[in-house]
Amino acid sequence: MELSQKQHSILKSLSIKFTQVEYxxxxxxxxxxxxxxLKKEVETSDESxxxxxxxLTVTSMNDSDFHIIIELCGNFSLECSNDLLRESIxxxxxxxxxxxxxxxxxxxxxxxxxxxxxxxxxxNINAMFNGQ
Numbered sequence: 380m381e382l383s384q385k386q387h388s389i390l391k392s393l394s395i396k397f398t399q400v401e402y403x404x405x406x407x408x409x410x411x412x413x414x415x416x417l418k419k420e421v422e423t424s425d426e427s428x429x430x431x432x433x434x435l436t437v438t439s440m441n442d443s444d445f446h447i448i449i450e451l452c453g454n455f456s457l458e459c460s461n462d463l464l465r466e467s468i469x470x471x472x473x474x475x476x477x478x479x480x481x482x483x484x485x486x487x488x489x490x491x492x493x494x495x496x497x498x499x500x501x502x503n504i505n506a507m508f509n510g511q
Contacts, residue, residue, distance in 0.1 A: 389458045390468055393428070395480060399450035402488050408442035410495050417504075421469050430454050431473040433481050437497070447497075449484050453477045471505045478504045 416436040423429040430452055437447040455473055459465040482499045490496040 390472060391456045392476065393454040393456055395451065395453045395477065397449065397484060398432075398452050399434075399448055400484065400488060401446070401448040403447075404445050404494070406442050406444055407494075408439050408445040410439075410489070410497055412440040413497070414438045414440060415499075419470070419474055421473070423469075427458060428454065428456050429469060431469065431477060433474065433477050435481055435485065437485070447485065447488070449481055449488075451477050451481050451484070474504055 414437065416438075418434045418436075420432045420434075421429060422432070432450060432452045434448070434450040439445040453473055453476060455469075457465060457468060459468065482501075486496050486498050
């Protein structure tokens, strides 16, 4: 199949960057019984450009000093006049694009010598935000 000008994506990734990465484990807390909190925020700057932010906070039930915070921001452009489709792409597609970066960063920062890495399994992130 040959791509032509007619077959372009209406969603374009302009940039993806980590805006916060924090790992605090002064007491060498074991990684069992962790709490994961994931939040999403979409900020529009104009009709076609917006930022989707994902923020993961990991805390321990056993150690109040332990925490991990990872925040990721993706800037996107979207050429879409259909409001329902636009809303769906902004809140679902962009989250699906960003989530693997967040998972990877969590594993990367916890894969240090003497620390058991935290590996989040692949998941349907949109179903999670929909409460399913």
